[in-house]
Amino acid sequence: xxxxxxxxxxxxxxxxxxxxxxxxxxxxxxxxxxxxxxxxxxxxxxxxxxxxxxxxxxxxxxxxxxxxxxxxxxxxxxxxxxxxxxxxxxxxxxxxxxxxxxxxxxxxxxxxxxxxxxxxxxxxxxxxxxxxxxxxxxxxxxxxxxxxxxxxxxxxxxxxxxxxxxxxxxxxxxxxxxxxxxxxxxxxxxxxxxxxxxxxxxxxxxxxxxxxxxxxxxxxxxxxxxxxxxxxxxxxxxxxxxxxxxxxxxxxxxxxxxxxxxxxxxxxxxxxxxxxxxxxxxxxxxxxxxxxxxxxxxxxxxxxxxxxxxxxxxxxxxxxxxxxxxxxxxxxxxxxxxxxxxxxxxxxxxxxxxxxxxxxxxxxxxxxxxxxxxxxxxxxxxxxxxxxxxxxxxxxxxxxxxxxxxxxxxxxxxxxxxxxxxxxxxxxxxxxxxxxxxxxxxxxxxxxxxxxxxxxxxxxxxxxxxxxxxxxx
Ligand code: FAD
Ligand code: SF4
Ligand code: SF4
Numbered sequence: 188x189x190x191x192x193x194x195x196x197x198x199x200x201x202x203x204x205x206x207x208x209x210x211x212x213x214x215x216x217x218x219x220x221x222x223x224x225x226x227x228x229x230x231x232x233x234x235x236x237x238x239x240x241x242x243x244x245x246x247x248x249x250x251x252x253x254x255x256x257x258x259x260x261x262x263x264x265x266x267x268x269x270x271x272x273x274x275x276x277x278x279x280x281x282x283x284x285x286x287x288x289x290x291x292x293x294x295x296x297x298x299x300x301x302x303x304x305x306x307x308x309x310x311x312x313x314x315x316x317x318x319x320x321x322x323x324x325x326x327x328x329x330x331x332x333x334x335x336x337x338x339x340x341x342x343x344x345x346x347x348x349x350x351x352x353x354x355x356x357x358x359x360x361x362x363x364x365x366x367x368x369x370x371x372x373x374x375x376x377x378x379x380x381x382x383x384x385x386x387x388x389x390x391x392x393x394x395x396x397x398x399x400x401x402x403x404x405x406x407x408x409x410x411x412x413x414x415x416x417x418x419x420x421x422x423x424x425x426x427x428x429x430x431x432x433x434x435x436x437x438x439x440x441x442x443x444x445x446x447x448x449x450x451x452x453x454x455x456x457x458x459x460x461x462x463x464x465x466x467x468x469x470x471x472x473x474x475x476x477x478x479x480x481x482x483x484x485x486x487x488x489x490x491x492x493x494x495x496x497x498x499x500x501x502x503x504x505x506x507x508x509x510x511x512x513x514x515x516x517x518x519x520x521x522x523x524x525x526x527x528x529x530x531x532x533x534x535x536x537x538x539x540x541x542x543x544x545x546x547x548x549x550x551x552x553x554x555x556x557x558x559x560x561x562x563x564x565x566x567x568x569x570x571x572x573x574x575x576x577x578x579x580x581x582x583x584x585x586x587x588x589x590x591x592x593x594x595x596x597x598x599x600x601x602x603x604x605x606x607x608x609x610x611x612x613x614x615x616x617x618x619x620x621x622x623x624x625x626x627x628x629x630x631x632x633x634x635x636x637x638x639x640x641x642x643x644x645x646x647x648x649x650x651x652x653x654x655x656x657x658x659x660x
Contacts, residue, residue, distance in 0.1 A: 194296035195224040202521035206492055209371045209461050212518060213277075213302075218258070221306040225254035228298050231290055236300060239288035241637030242340070244268045246285060246300055253303055262311035263318075265304065269636065270343045270386050271336065273312060273379045274365060276305025279633045280512050312382050319389040322349035327650050330355060330409045330420040332400045332591065335363020336632045337426030337623025339387060340639030341646070346390040348647055353420075354387075355398040360457060363428055365632070367457040368449070370486050372493070376456070400427070401594035410618055421653060422618045422646045425606060426639060427591055429624035433583045435478070439535030440581070444470060444543035448479070448487040448582035455490050471496035472577020476546050478532055479582030480504065483629075485515040487580045488524050496578065499525040501532060503551050503564045527574070529553075531564065535579055545573045587625045595619070603628055612642030613649075620646055 198214045199205075205212055216224065228250040236246045244265055252261035265272045281287070281301040289297030311317060329345050331338045334356040342352045360366050365380045374380060387394065398404060404418075406425075411417020432447035434440050451469070454460045460469035473496065477488040480502035491498035500519070502509065505528050509516055520526070527548075534547040550570035553562035586604045599607045599615040605626050612620040622638030624630055 192223065192227050194227065194291075194299055195220055195302075196299065197302050202518075202523075205372065206489075206522040209493060211375055212372055215309060216302050216306040218256075218306075218310075221253050221303055222256060224299050225250045225303055227291065228254070229290060235288040235290060236285045236298075240268075240285045241633045242268045242640055244272075244285075244304070249307060250298065250300070250303060253307060258307060258310045259314070259316050261307045262316055265307055266311075266317065268640075270339065271383045271632075271636065272304045272308030274308075274336075274374065274383055275633055275636075276301050276303070276308055277374050277379070278369060280631060282513065284633065308383075309379075312379070317386050317389065319386070319391075321347045321390055324351065325349035327351065327421045328353065328419065329646055329650075330418065330423045331426060332406075332423065333357075333363060333426040333428055333623075333625070334361035334384075334394060334396075335426055335428050335623060335635060336365065337428075337625070337635035337639040337642075338363070338424065339384065340636035341424045341426060341620075341622065341643045342387055342392045342639075343390060344640055344643035345646060346387070346392050348643070350647075350650075351393075352391070353393045353395065355400055355404070356394060356396045357399045357427075358457065359396050361394050361396060363426075367453045368483070368486070370452065370456055370490050371461070372489070373486070399590070401590040406591065406595045406598070406616075406619060421650045422620060424612070424639070424642050424646060425591055425614070425619065425621040425625055426623045426635070427588065427625045428635075429585045429587045429605075429627075429629045431586050431588045431604070432581065433585065434581055435532065435583065437532060437534055439537055439543070442535055442537040442543050443541050444472065444578045445535060446470075446578075446580055448477070448483045448580050449585060451487055451580050452483070452490060455494070461490070461494065469494065470578055471498070472543070473497060474574075474576040475499075475578040475580060476501050476532075476574055476576045477580045477582055478502075479584075480509040480511055481582065481584070482511045482515055483584075484580075484582035485511045485519050487582050489519055489522060491578070491580065492522060492524060497525075499527055499574075501527045501530050501546070501548065501574070503529065503531040504561065505529055505553060508561045529564065531566065532579075533571070536573070543577055543579055545575045546579060547571060547573050585624075585629050587628065591625075609645075610641065611645035612638060613645055618649065620649075 249264040286297040458467035459465040460467035475491040475496040550567040551564035554565040557563040606621040623635030
């Protein structure tokens with residue numbers, strides 16, 4: 188029986204070694220391992236796993252193809268719904284998405300869908316087997332703002348439909364959080380991300396970097412016709428993410444040695460500060476405190492450790508409430524990261540030169556559940572203590588940058604700064620669509636891709652509607 192085989196996990200780099208390098212943690216499956224793991228799939232008729240994937244990858248189909256050794260066919264099956272299998276196979280929170288709905292998980296362990304998808308994606312990249320299939324050009328142009336997963340997914344689907352698609356990216360490299368946030372040891376940039384993004388170029392998508400929409404150009408200038416001096420795009424998709432970091436608002440946050448996780452990881456990843464061949468400044472102390480308990484905190488603390496610091500997590504709730512993926516917490520612990528739970532910083536203390544010397548903290552205990560359903564932390568009276576450190580990294584979450592909304596008349600936002608958009612991505616401005624973190628606030632790669640795909644459908648309908656309007660006018 189297929190489900191009598193134990194779930195296969197991919198081999199990993201030794202924790203002691205990997206805590207000192209930026210090589211990838213997981214080695215992924217070999218072809219034999221992938222075929223064996225694929226043979227566990229029951230090929231369920233009702234396909235619960237597909238319904239739990241935000242881009243509806245036809246999971247049983249591609250797994251059957253892997254089982255039969257038809258790896259190129261499997262890649263083609265996935266490519267109908269996602270251009271980034273090597274990325275998603277690595278970073279999707281599968282446990283709460285596809286694998287979370289796998290029937291084998293009811294009494295045992297689900298099929299390792301993530302590692303199978305990664306195997307298929309990596310094999311296709313190695314064999315260069317991606318074949319761009321697209322409709323003939325339809326003469327219409329769409330602009331995409333931001334080249335993260337939301338923008339990439341929207342751009343790919345529109346290009347396939349025959350649109351001329353141009354992406355505008357503020358940074359010098361496309362990819363959004365895939366290049367500037369998630370570290371090399373979880374998602375290799377040149378080997379994987381750049382090559383997945385190259386598929387967009389193969390589809391004819393143009394990517395212009397170093398363009399800050401709202402500064403270099405505006406949404407109005409993109410939508411204005413060429414006769415009006417504009418760029419003449421029929422519609423715009425905003426996938427500008429949520430890159431504005433929160434701070435705690437406590438004393439000492441302006442001291443030298445305090446940074447947001449976003450800045451720290453951007454310097455480490457995109458600006459290659461981890462690589463001795465680059466002179467990007469980055470600071471870690473002998474001891475580094477990372478405040479927060481999400482995936483971003485795990486990435487920051489593991490990066491600080493690899494840069495030679497004794498790095499630890501300070502989190503105000505208990506381990507059960509950690510929002511980070513279980514796998515990331517497990518990897519961090521294996522690498523020697525210390526977790527100081529039920530601990531809340533109240534002040535960062537500096538030396539005479541204005542540099543961090545310690546964090547003053549209080550102990551917390553858990554009280555009643557709050558709006559998120561998690562038990563809220565309550566301060567334990569008289570429990571103050573200090574943690575000595577030279578660097579503090581704040582990983583408390585992010586919100587959308589207000590630049591685009593503030594430079595686009597009629598574009599409405601909610602109280603958290605997210606653009607208000609319908610399920611299909613339509614905003615309060617005709618012709619302007621939005622999706623991903625720019626709408627929801629910080630979420631996941633695959634939810635952003637799902638939003639980009641839905642917006643591509645809505646944009647296509649909108650542009651077709653414009654043409655009917657002009658036809659009848
Ligand atoms: P982004 O990826 O943020 O891309 C937005 C892009 O828009 C950026 O490139 C930005 O430079 C550009 N931009 C912004 N403003 C402008 C402008 N005015 N003009 C032009 N361009 C602009 N999710 C997971 O699923 N799994 C994980 O393991 C995971 N780990 C994460 C680790 C870190 C450190 C971080 C920060 C996030 C992580 N996430 C993870 C979350 C995930 O990466 C995001 O939810 C996802 O990238 C959102 O995609 P997006 O396209 O909406 O935005
Ligand atoms: Fe699962 Fe993500 Fe792949 Fe969908 S894209 S099947 S959620 S790993
Ligand atoms: Fe296979 Fe699990 Fe999907 Fe069933 S739910 S088809 S076993 S991956």
